[in-house]
Amino acid sequence: MATIIKRKKNYSVVYYYENESGEKKQKWESFTSYKDANKRKIEVESQQENGTFIAPTAQTVEEFLYDFVTLYGEKNWSLSTYDGNLSLISNYINPIIGSVPIQNVNRKFVDQYYNTLKKTKPVIVRNKKPKSEYLPAQTIEKIFKLLSCAFGQAVKWELVGKNPFKLSDALPKIKYKKRDIWDAETINKALTQCRDGKLYVAINLAFACSMREGEILGLTWDNLHISDEDIASDNAYLDIKQELTRASKRALEQLDQKDVYYIFPPLMPNTSTRVVLKKPKTESSIRRVWIPKTLAYILRDWKKGQDELKEFLGEEYKDFNLVVALANGRPCEGRVLLKSFEELRTRAKLPNVVFHSLRHSSTTYKLKLNHGDIKATQGDTGHAQADMITEVYSHILDEDRKINAQKFEAAFYGGVDxxxxxxxxxSTTNVTExxxxxxxxxxxxxxxxxxxxxxxxxxxxxxxx
Incomplete structure (x- = not known):
């Protein structure tokens, strides 16, 4: 049972509960009006009666998130997700709301937190200048998704009654801009003017095989099948089984090197990160992609040049069997590839797109070639769901539907008006005409x-x- 006690101008709801140790404790909750106090009294009594009452806790957001990362994150997150989420927690969550008790986080609090984030300046990471003065909407969305997941677990652990981040309508729907892509003619021009061999191979793999940047940089020669027999029988293909990325030593240790196939030896042992080969982010990303003959010959020529360089450098060449590698055989990270891509784009005066857009160009081009065959295209791209393609590339499918109408016109209506x-x-009479x-x-x-x-x-x- 709960009682209401008036104290000066306030009203206190007083009730007893048992803590985690089974000890009986008394709790006082103050309200400025009798109406609110009575509402809370009824709520407490109802929850205690039906067994849904959650005992008060003084655990703060920061303390709770530590448990959440340890018990949930380390079991469910990938290396990149782990590093990204810990950065959000240390930069934008704990400094702002870390000291707040989790049971004080309600919908009103969430709305206030959102308004604070909108006026928060981005944290400078690795001396990179932020692209905007205040946190972009995409970053705020990531923060809310992380907290929604965390407080969802808090509900399951019976620390809070509701997930305020799931219920909150503070976060507006983000309208993503349509990403520009290169058409086939522009990609041809880029390849013609490309002077960097590894970038030349990477562009071909991105466009012809719909590969992601990390998949290209993590591709090894043992996953390529480009023999004379393979090419002659139109059966040249590659298997995508891994991707290259950089992860923190902290993530590697905490996640016990989960899904990591190989850790490259660092140039400087005191660095806090490592370059690794790891399992792709989703099961659907593990796939086989068939290669056009021309690309198969390009890869064979590239392998020949790589072998000649390996022989010339001798022990100075670090052979990790990577298809796209630096001149000394060491892994080529994304920042190196992207810098070369930006130089090509500027020199050739090509439209301003990012390297990842080549994958979108590939998907668009294949949908046109396949007459909208989503399943065939999905097999190459490695998208987890076919509807991901229909949502992003619906304009291509609409073009095919227009063509279908034209074909129907010619086949059914053509010639007969x-x-x-x-x-x-x-008839206005009963006479049947x-x-x-x-x-x-x-x-x-x-x-x-x-x-x-x-x-x-x-x-x-x-x-x-």
Missing amino acids: LRKYNPPAE EPKPASFDLNVLIQQLQNSPELASTLAQLLAQ
């Missing part, structure tokens, strides 16, 4: 029957009934 059909007028025959050109119909034997056969069957 059905607009000449004059339906019989409704014979309907007027449709008006059409007999010569045109004969010509259609001559051009379509199937139509003539069908017509004959109908007349015989």
Whole structure:
């Protein structure tokens, strides 16, 4: 049971509960009005009666998030997700709301937190200048998604009654801008003017094989099948089984090197990060992609040049069996590739797109070639769900639907102008009139029957009934 006690101008709801140790404790909750106090009294009594009462806790957001990362994050997150989420927690969550008790976080608090984030300046990471004065909407969305996941666990752990981040409507829907892409002609121009061999190979793999940057940089020669026999039988292909990324030593240690196949030896042992080969982020990303013959020959020429360089450098060449590697054989990280890509884009005066857009160009081009065959395209891109393609590339599918209408026009309506059909007028008397025959050109119909034997056969069957 709970009671209400008036103290000066406030009203206190007083009730007893058992803590985690089974000890009986008394709790006082103050309200400025009797109405609010009575509402809380009824709520406490109802929850205690039906067994849904959650005992008060003084655990703060920071303390709770430590448990959340340890018990949930380390089991469910990938290396990159772990590093990204810990950065959000240390930069934008703990400094602002870390000292707040989790049971004080309600919808009003969430709305206030959102307004604070909108006026928060981005934290400078690795001396990179922020692109905007205040936190971009995409970063705030990531923070809210992380906290929604965390407080969802708090509900399961019976620390709070509701997930305020899930219920909050503070976060507006973000309108993402349509990303520009290069068409096939522009990609041809880029390849013609490309002077960097590893970038040349990477562009071809991104466009022809719909590969992600990390998948290209993590591709090894043992996953390529480009023998003379493979090429002659149109069966040249590559298997995507891993990707290259950089992860913190902290993440590698805390996650016990989860899904990591290989850790490259660092140039400087005191660095806090390592370059690794790891399992792709989703099961659908592990896939086989067939290679056009021209690309197969490009890769063979690239391998020949790589072997010659390896022989020339001798022990100075670090052979990790990577297809796209630095001149000394060491892994080529994304920042190196992107810098070369930006230089090419500027020198050749090409449209301003990011390297990842080549994958979008690939998907668009293949949808057109496949006449909108989503499944065939999905097999190459490695998207987890087909609807991810239909949502992003719906404009391509709409173009094919326009073509379908044109084909239908030619196949069904072509040659016969059905607009000449004059339906019989409704009779104003009880006399039944014979309907007027449709008006059409007999010569045109004969010509259609001559051009379509199937139509003539069908017509004959109908007349015989």
